[in-house]
Amino acid sequence: xxxKRIVPCLDVKDGKxxxxxxxxxxxxAGDPVELGKMYxxxxxxxxxxxxxxxSHEGRKTFTDIVRHVAAEVSIPFTVxxxxxxxxxxxxxxxxxxxxxxxxxxxxxxPDLISQIAKNFGSQVCVVAIDANLEAEGLWRCxxxxxxxxxxxxxxxxxxxxxNRGAGEILFTSMTHDGVKTGYANDALAKLAEMLHIPIIxxxxxxEMEHFRDAFLLGKADAALAASVFHFGEIxxxxxxxxxxxxxxxxx
Numbered sequence: 001x002x003x004k005r006i007v008p009c010l011d012v013k014d015g016k017x018x019x020x021x022x023x024x025x026x027x028x029a030g031d032p033v034e035l036g037k038m039y040x041x042x043x044x045x046x047x048x049x050x051x052x053x054x055s056h057e058g059r060k061t062f063t064d065i066v067r068h069v070a071a072e073v074s075i076p077f078t079v080x081x082x083x084x085x086x087x088x089x090x091x092x093x094x095x096x097x098x099x100x101x102x103x104x105x106x107x108x109x110p111d112l113i114s115q116i117a118k119n120f121g122s123q124v125c126v127v128a129i130d131a132n133l134e135a136e137g138l139w140r141c142x143x144x145x146x147x148x149x150x151x152x153x154x155x156x157x158x159x160x161x162x163n164r165g166a167g168e169i170l171f172t173s174m175t176h177d178g179v180k181t182g183y184a185n186d187a188l189a190k191l192a193e194m195l196h197i198p199i200i201x202x203x204x205x206x207e208m209e210h211f212r213d214a215f216l217l218g219k220a221d222a223a224l225a226a227s228v229f230h231f232g233e234i235x236x237x238x239x240x241x242x243x244x245x246x247x248x249x250x251x
Contacts, residue, residue, distance in 0.1 A: 003045075004220075004221065005046055005200075005221065006044055006250065007045060007047065007200060007224040007225075008035075008224070009047075010032050010035055010226070010230075012052065013051075013052050016030070016031070018052070033072055036049070036073050039073075043237060044229075045222070046075055047069075048101065049078070049079050049080070049097075054081040059082050063091060063095050067095045076098040076099065077097060077099075078098065078170075079099075081101075083105055086119055093124070098124075099126050099168075100116065100126065101170060102116070102125070102127060106161065107150055107157070111164075113165055114164045114165050116165070117165025117167070121167075123167045125167050127170070129141055129158060129172070130146045132174040133184070138153060139155065146177075154187065154191075158171070158191055159194060162195050167197060168197055169191065169200065172202035173204060174203065176203040177203040178227065179204065180206025180210075180228070181210075182204050182213060183201045183205065183210060183214040185213055186218075188217075189218050199221055201214040201218055201222070205223065205228050206233075207234075208242045216248070
């Protein structure tokens, strides 16, 4: 059985780590390089850095941050935000990232998934999906950091992403994001049943039990969280010990 991964996520805006609730109301959570190094030292398995504004200057700043992170951390990290073409991928991998995460750009141009997989390998391509549970029970995919609804459904889009060569799916439930009531385990379990690639659960972690449930009920391969780590609510080693005691294999 493969070990389950714990993945702190750092949303970067104007060179700082921020955290919001339901994709709005951001507050400052600290320096992204220092936080990344701290998580690496504490035993996190991977990190995800998202440039959440990804404006043109932001991108230049962000490449510098990626370079600094690569020099400080000893675990793999994924970088996302504003990746629209192969040269963006090339630039971030050259700066030291291990994987890239694409979201809006993949929905707008699904062929980008195939291009990244073909040029850099599937393991480099993480397709991130922000989906909201709508009134009629449909998981609708959103663009631009949860701002713009699309016609795509979570499950059909995740399957298409896999077929096009994605190496992992990072599914964030906008409904659960930042509210700390647990992950979207039913949707995660359905994804796990359909797909043959790893699924990273995101959105909803508030207690250690939520991580356990994402692995046992949601069948996720990794669980991503932000505020519970950034604000010291759940120490990494405490979480890993708890998961081991719950019968879950972690590194």
